[in-house]
Amino acid sequence: MNDRHPPVRTAHDDRVAVVTLASANPLNPLADDLVVELLRIDADPAIRATVLTGSSKAFATGADVEAMAPLHYATAFRALGGGCELAMMCDVVVAAEDARFGQPEVVLGLVPGAGGTQRLPRAAGKSLVMQMCPTAAPIRAAEDPAFADE
Template sequence: MKRAPVLIEKHGNVTLLRLASENPLNPLTDELVDALGDALGRIDADDAVHATVITGSEKAFAAGADIVAMSALDYAEAFRRDYVGRNWDRIRAHRKPLIAAVQGYALGGGCELAMMCDIVIAADDATFGQPEVKLGIVPGAGGTQRLPRAAGKSLAMQMCLSGASISAQQALACGLASRVVARERLVAEALDMAGSIARHSLPVLMAIKEAVGRSFESSLSDGLLFERRLFQAGFALRDQKEGMAAFLQKRTPEFLNK
């Protein structure tokens, strides 16, 4: 029996999604990306889940797109099918915190998928790259847009124009990753971080994610106004009352996610 391309594990109010293609390099086929989008859609609708970790195999987080499928496309079909838009946009639209736990290769679409997550934790053997130029194509899932925002223009240009990869330590130094850990501790560290996030109020977590995301897509003045309105709206939450009361009473808050 063919196994599911995405394996789902529940860890309290955290979900672990493991990319599990039969190919250990985890090529991002339509089937895998559809399954990932479906899983994230269910998580978005599940109030019991506050944060999600996405990881891959021991060999690769994801080593790129499905080259076999892409090689058969022409422009008309790619445009008509909205290739790398139709199902990838479902991942981008996910509203809850996402942590990428990257081990091995994160190349092309794999690097782009990691950058779609809110936090990237890298194993010490992780490799990040946008090698599409070697195939005669432009990155198609955010490589030319998210990478400059994460790593700066010069390094993004170097990676996209040469196709050269960078190490986990380089990713940490440039801001592409927030932490580098030993590979045997990767998933445990990511789950620990997700757990520390997931104990907080879900509507507040979602609002913070939305506000930080807005900072990349608006002017500073518009972003500050958006943030201020979310801050002010937060005073309508029961969790705001509980959080501040718990602080004043020197106890742990018991959030109701309302």
């Protein structure tokens, strides 16, 4: 971790923790620091809500594939789980119209991790999931009925 640019920053506003994914990489690959910080916040009884946000370029791209390249399969497999799965774990998701959600790990022959195959149909509907998972084609927030304007 680069101390000058930590991958996760936390601020508090009264009883709300605001966690910002702030990697030096503007696409915000996920880092263990996020898990550590979220567990710390979860254990703090003074925190009643958490806002999780990313950079202006991306919320989170998911696993840092470059960092995983030298790992053995078993170690790399445990590290998978992506930005889409992270968003689906949230109670409320606010996304820009051009935000993209996807399961790109299927291109590597991997099953989406962190409950992605179960949460995604509930969030996006079966039709969109059948476009995303077999093809790795991302959808934009504007295409997802969960985000569509009424």
